[in-house]
Amino acid sequence: MRIAVLDRGKCKFGTCGYACIKVCPGVKMREETIVRGADGYPVISEELCSGCGLCAKKCPFGAIKIVNLPGESGKPFFQYGPNTFRLYGCLLPKEKSVVGVVGVNAIGKTTALEILRGALRPNFGGYAEKPSWDEIRNEVRGQEIVNYLRALEEKKFRVAHKMQYVEELARSRKKLGEALEECDERGAAGKIAEELELTNSLSRKLPELSGGELQRAAIACTMLRDADAYFFDEPSSYLDVRQRLLVAKRIRALAEEKSVVVVEHDLAVLDYMSDYVQVLYGVRGVYGKISALKGTRVGINEFLDGYLRDENVRFRDYAIKFDVKGAAASAGRTGAVALSYNDLR
Numbered sequence: 229m230r231i232a233v234l235d236r237g238k239c240k241f242g243t244c245g246y247a248c249i250k251v252c253p254g255v256k257m258r259e260e261t262i263v264r265g266a267d268g269y270p271v272i273s274e275e276l277c278s279g280c281g282l283c284a285k286k287c288p289f290g291a292i293k294i295v296n297l298p299g300e301s302g303k304p305f306f307q308y309g310p311n312t313f314r315l316y317g318c319l320l321p322k323e324k325s326v327v328g329v330v331g332v333n334a335i336g337k338t339t340a341l342e343i344l345r346g347a348l349r350p351n352f353g354g355y356a357e358k359p360s361w362d363e364i365r366n367e368v369r370g371q372e373i374v375n376y377l378r379a380l381e382e383k384k385f386r387v388a389h390k391m392q393y394v395e396e397l398a399r400s401r402k403k404l405g406e407a408l409e410e411c412d413e414r415g416a417a418g419k420i421a422e423e424l425e426l427t428n429s430l431s432r433k434l435p436e437l438s439g440g441e442l443q444r445a446a447i448a449c450t451m452l453r454d455a456d457a458y459f460f461d462e463p464s465s466y467l468d469v470r471q472r473l474l475v476a477k478r479i480r481a482l483a484e485e486k487s488v489v490v491v492e493h494d495l496a497v498l499d500y501m502s503d504y505v506q507v508l509y510g511v512r513g514v515y516g517k518i519s520a521l522k523g524t525r526v527g528i529n530e531f532l533d534g535y536l537r538d539e540n541v542r543f544r545d546y547a548i549k550f551d552v553k554g555a556a557a558s559a560g561r562t563g564a565v566a567l568s569y570n571d572l573r
């Protein structure tokens with residue numbers, strides 16, 4: 229099993245004489261391993277490809293990635309199109325709980341959230357045609373996600389989503405107070421503005437707000453929706469440590485009644501607010517896999533170790549370790565003193 233991904237932004241097929249096609253051993257044996265697509269871009273058949281990697285090496289623009297997967301991976305949960313990124317597995321929202329999601333960038337976290345909020349429909353690799361809900365139900369029969377997808381299909385379930393790129397909010401000329409009023413389906417605009425320390429900014433226009441204010445504005449707008457599930461994509465970006473804690477407390481409070489899923493890079497914040505963790509791993513921009521639900525500590529520790537115990541998968545060949553610096557750690561330090569001060573007064 230292998231994945232071939234073509235980066236169309238890098239491929240300049242008009243200038244290279246299709247070096248990838250010329251070098252492919254499959255093509256030399258008259259197989260259609262790589263062909264010119266109708267729009268000129270090469271199309272790689274993952275079924276015929278042997279995974280030798282020669283095309284990726286020969287491409288002068290580094291436009292091809294060939295990744296051999298360890299063992300059979302089954303159908304992806306979602307794939308955008310031919311020779312594109314694909315995602316295996318899905319996120320699992322839990323009632324009255326926060327599910328934290330951790331993984332490196334470009335590994336499918338935002339795609340997984342888009343599926344949860346119904347903006348993308350699971351297609352199990354069949355990207356050519358949008359699958360019907362009957363087909364989707366068949367594919368996920370017996371899996372934990374089936375009830376969630378059914379509720380989404382029957383529109384019995386409302387979701388609110390905090391986008392990743394909060395800068396988009398600044399395109400509006402509205403004042404912050406007006407924007408919050410517009411989102412407010414719970415009659416809580418004043419309370420949430422106060423809790424997120426936005427009260428003094430209510431009369432300012434959105435483009436005048438700092439990154440941290442825009443982030444808290446986007447979080448407030450999401451919390452003001454009357455939904456069954458709330459999704460937050462990187463709520464800590466632009467925030468200082470104190471503001472991160474403020475937001476984490478609000479998210480925890482929300483989960484007393486609702487389902488919450490949070491994609492977060494700050495592991496301390498993730499640890500504080502999550503009841504469960506799902507780890508995403510794979511190859512950036514090529515494929516992502518979503519782990520089973522894990523207890524928070526277990527999930528974070530396995531992410532740091534690069535090894536998922538239940539899945540028996542090592543996804544990184546080194547562990548991430550943090551050095552503790554401080555008085556205790558520096559006790560007994562030896563070596564030349566580079567600079568010293570007189571007594572401070």
Ligand code: SF4
Pocket residue numbers: 238239240241244245246247248249270286287288289290291292
């Ligand atoms: S992938 Fe590389 S070698 Fe193949 S057509 Fe595009 S630019 Fe040329």
Ligand code: SF4
Pocket residue numbers: 251252253254255261262272276277278279280281282283284294
């Ligand atoms: S990896 Fe090898 S077999 Fe597969 S498309 Fe590239 S050159 Fe052909």
